[in-house]
Each structure stands twice: as structure tokens, then as C-alpha cells.
Amino acid sequence: MNTTAATHLRSIALHWADLHEAAGAPTQYGAFGLGLRGYLARLDQADRDEFNYDRNHAAHLRSLERDPIQLGERPVPVRLHILDTMRAVEAALVHCADDIAHHVQRAPIAGPTARRTAVAPYRTQREADIAAADRARRQQLAHADLVDPRRWRYTGRRTASHAALWLLARIERKPGPCRRLTDDEEQRIGNVAAGAAARVERALDIAAQQRTLSTPCPDCGGAVDVHGGEGRTPVAHCTGCGKIWAESGVIAA
Structure with missing residues (x-):
């Protein structure tokens, strides 16, 4: 296991909320x-x-003052260099997770296909009931595999912290719908994590x-x-x- 990469990924996930707060905080x-x-x-x-x-x-x-329906609080000034850091780090981590998942994450389990009873009818009701129960079980397994929270997704939740934790799970060889990383894949994650962590640390001055x-x-x-x-x-x-x-x-x- 690449312990240095794991440390960097934990640091990014830990400090991501700090970056959100710092983005709107007064400059120091x-x-x-x-x-x-x-x-x-x-x-x-x-x-x-x-x-x-x-x-x-x-x-x-x-x-906005020209439009009387525009009400509410004024946005607070943001620290643009913090936002730039967040965009760069998030893009790098999500892209890395996309690429790693493409190579190591297996496709979801296929669901069962319906039997054409007109061509191959069941001989007894008991046989039909057993087949129906088996299809239901296989459909449940396929659905559970599809929605497995350990599976990296190419839509939806694609944040830097989520990508960091998913990559961390791969580095730490946690169970999931993925094969074990190769040395080259671990090295690539390590390089991306090191660069991202350095950006976060510089932005927060930690x-x-x-x-x-x-x-x-x-x-x-x-x-x-x-x-x-x-x-x-x-x-x-x-x-x-x-x-x-x-x-x-x-x-x-």
C-alpha cells in the first residue's frame, strides 16, 4: 500500500470543508x-x-436594482485564488478517479432475462415458482451491485472529497467492485494526490x-x-x- 498517497488523500478529504470556508473568509x-x-x-x-x-x-x-423582484442578501466577496485551487484539485481528482475506475472497476452484474414460456413452457407450477424466485433473487443482486455505494459513478456525486475517499479505498485495497491496483496505477494516484495535497496546503497555509x-x-x-x-x-x-x-x-x- 502506498502510505504517502493515502496520507495525501486523507488530508484532502479532511481539509476540503476548510477550503469552502476559506473561499468566503476575509483575506489573511x-x-x-x-x-x-x-x-x-x-x-x-x-x-x-x-x-x-x-x-x-x-x-x-x-x-439587479433595476428589477424590484430581486431581493435577498448580498453575496459576500470570495477569495478567488482559493476557488481556483478548488477547481484545479477537483478536476484532477475526478479525472484520476474516472480513469482508474475505467480500468479497475468491473461492469455491473447483468440482470436475469425473462424466459419465453411460449417457446419453452414450464412443466409444473412448482418449476415456474422456483424459476420466478430465482429471477427475483438475481434481479435483487444485480440492482444491489448497480447501486453499490463503493462503485465510482460518472454522473452525480463527483466532488473532490468523494473522489479522494474513493481513491483512498483503492489504495487501501478495501472491498468493492474493483480489482486490485497495479503498481503503475498506485503510482499515478500517488502523483495526483501529492500535487493536489500540495495545492490545498498552500491555499490554506498549513x-x-x-x-x-x-x-x-x-x-x-x-x-x-x-x-x-x-x-x-x-x-x-x-x-x-x-x-x-x-x-x-x-x-x-
């Missing part, structure tokens, strides 16, 4: 960003995004991150690493001279 500026200058640029970009959204939303509300800036230290020319994530304000650290920067300036030299 304690996330990792792209270094200190990227952090400031991120603030400016967030301001522009909110301004554009408010402007477009205001125009939409003005159009993972510690570290990146190296392209610009070297102005004092010694050494590489500058930026540490952040998990809701923390990013801090830059020169691996050469040891100088440390925060948004407020140099905090150690």
Missing part, C-alpha cells in the same frame, strides 16, 4: 508568499483582486515551506532562504553570513 496576510518582496507584492495583488471583484460585483448589484531567492545576499553574495508557512510571517536567512531579515528589516546579523 500571514502566509508564505514568494520571499519578502513577493510577500509585499502579494499584498498589492490581493488589494487589486479585491478591488476588481468589488467593482464588478457593484456593477452586478446595480443591474504546511511549512522553504524557498531560495534568486537574488543573493547583498553583503556576502550567499544564497538567501525564505522560511514561512503554517500561518507564520516569512523570514529570510542568508546561508553565507547568517544575516536574518523580516518585514521590519534586519533582525540579526
Whole structure:
């Protein structure tokens, strides 16, 4: 079993509701960003995004004011980058589940066919009753297999969390109308799960991150690493001279 893939899929399913809440929550500026200058640029970009959204939303509300039947609460501003993350993650997971199900999920059990009694009549009523009971049993089994909640469906409930849990069941070799995954299929699910989980963690800022800036230290020319994530304000650290920067300036030299 691919335990790393299982962890990523559980994380996605667990935090999907958090993404829904975050999509409508006020923007918070304690996330990792792209270094200190990227952090400031991120603030400016967030301001522009909110301004554009408010402007477009205001125009939409003005159009509604012309129609007296349009009543109700105003929609709250949304965090567009969260929605983009949710769309990308959901599309990737659902597509992966579609493809895996196409290869590993068996077709539903076929229902019984009616006997043509005009051509082959039953010899006794008891034989007819036994045949009818057998058809009913086989029809019940076929229906139960068709509506089995462990079966992946190509219509209806196709959410990211449902896809993550269905793929998790395949990784963990849970019982269901599917054969066991091959190593290549497990690897593919693992790759998709890793990418999706990373997107979710970045959007919610729940993972510690570290990146190296392209610009070297102005004092010694050494590489500058930026540490952040998990809701923390990013801090830059020169691996050469040891100088440390925060948004407020140099905090150690």
C-alpha cells in the first residue's frame, strides 16, 4: 500500500470543508508568499483582486436594482485564488478517479432475462415458482451491485472529497467492485494526490515551506532562504553570513 498517497488523500478529504470556508473568509496576510518582496507584492495583488471583484460585483448589484423582484442578501466577496485551487484539485481528482475506475472497476452484474414460456413452457407450477424466485433473487443482486455505494459513478456525486475517499479505498485495497491496483496505477494516484495535497496546503497555509531567492545576499553574495508557512510571517536567512531579515528589516546579523 502506498502510505504517502493515502496520507495525501486523507488530508484532502479532511481539509476540503476548510477550503469552502476559506473561499468566503476575509483575506489573511500571514502566509508564505514568494520571499519578502513577493510577500509585499502579494499584498498589492490581493488589494487589486479585491478591488476588481468589488467593482464588478457593484456593477452586478446595480443591474439587479433595476428589477424590484430581486431581493435577498448580498453575496459576500470570495477569495478567488482559493476557488481556483478548488477547481484545479477537483478536476484532477475526478479525472484520476474516472480513469482508474475505467480500468479497475468491473461492469455491473447483468440482470436475469425473462424466459419465453411460449417457446419453452414450464412443466409444473412448482418449476415456474422456483424459476420466478430465482429471477427475483438475481434481479435483487444485480440492482444491489448497480447501486453499490463503493462503485465510482460518472454522473452525480463527483466532488473532490468523494473522489479522494474513493481513491483512498483503492489504495487501501478495501472491498468493492474493483480489482486490485497495479503498481503503475498506485503510482499515478500517488502523483495526483501529492500535487493536489500540495495545492490545498498552500491555499490554506498549513504546511511549512522553504524557498531560495534568486537574488543573493547583498553583503556576502550567499544564497538567501525564505522560511514561512503554517500561518507564520516569512523570514529570510542568508546561508553565507547568517544575516536574518523580516518585514521590519534586519533582525540579526
